[in-house]
Amino acid sequence: MRSSNNHVIARGNKGQKVFRQDQGEKDSYLLELSAYIHLNPVRANLVKDPSEYPWTSYREYSKGGGAGLVGGSFVLSQFSKVKGRAIRDYVRFVRGQVAVGHGADLYRVRDQRFLGPDSFVERVGRERSDELSYICDISIQELVVQVSSAFGMPMETVCSMTRNREGAWGRGIVGYFGKKLCDYSVKSLAEYFHRDPVAMSRGMGKVERRMGADKDLKTKLRKLEEAIILDRKRKIRN
Numbered sequence: 001m002r003s004s005n006n007h008v009i010a011r012g013n014k015g016q017k018v019f020r021q022d023q024g025e026k027d028s029y030l031l032e033l034s035a036y037i038h039l040n041p042v043r044a045n046l047v048k049d050p051s052e053y054p055w056t057s058y059r060e061y062s063k064g065g066g067a068g069l070v071g072g073s074f075v076l077s078q079f080s081k082v083k084g085r086a087i088r089d090y091v092r093f094v095r096g097q098v099a100v101g102h103g104a105d106l107y108r109v110r111d112q113r114f115l116g117p118d119s120f121v122e123r124v125g126r127e128r129s130d131e132l133s134y135i136c137d138i139s140i141q142e143l144v145v146q147v148s149s150a151f152g153m154p155m156e157t158v159c160s161m162t163r164n165r166e167g168a169w170g171r172g173i174v175g176y177f178g179k180k181l182c183d184y185s186v187k188s189l190a191e192y193f194h195r196d197p198v199a200m201s202r203g204m205g206k207v208e209r210r211m212g213a214d215k216d217l218k219t220k221l222r223k224l225e226e227a228i229i230l231d232r233k234r235k236i237r238n
Contacts, residue, residue, distance in 0.1 A: 034061075035097040042098060057136060062091055134234040135183045140192045143174045143182075143228070147198050150224045161194060171195070172203030173221070178202065181229060 025059035038061070041053035050058040061072040147170055148155045158170035171193050178184040190200035211218045 031078060035094045038094055061085060111166060134236060136181045136229050136232040136234055138182050138232060140178055143177050146228050147173045168203055172207040175200055175204040176207045
């Protein structure tokens, strides 16, 4: 994600797309974030006033925001077109934010890709709904429990080190869901079951082939998938 004064670029597997924030939405968030950053030394009890701390850009802003390494002219322009008035209003605004305290929500990156106010992130998510691919935060052990229960297999059988066919079938199903729903690698799945990755991959492939020929199995796995992901925490697939 890359931001500028006018837009945010959300990157993904299918390239990139520009999403524009509403003016009020964008400016409000930018001003709050700017003040929050400049007040970090004050919250850390390093100084009493942000102007006393030499390692932020606050003093550049308080001088007009145009001469140093950091250009604060856009932020200042949100207060007034008159430079002196803009500086005074910005300084007053920053000092007024001291009582706000820690604002983790200003730094929160949603789904590892979007940074911005909730309203903007939610809108981008809706607009990109056809492009995004989600994975669920589910442990392999939880998947074993779900599969064992649905197929009436003892968990000990699924996790057994023997070459029991029922256990191999159960591991294949767990692997199928682990890869599809959680993006687990074949290697990580094989390591969990103390199996060879090749054998793990073959078991998962067997499940997929059976689904293509067995409509009842396909329906059962689809319903189990719906039960597994119900109310689960999701994140965007990288």
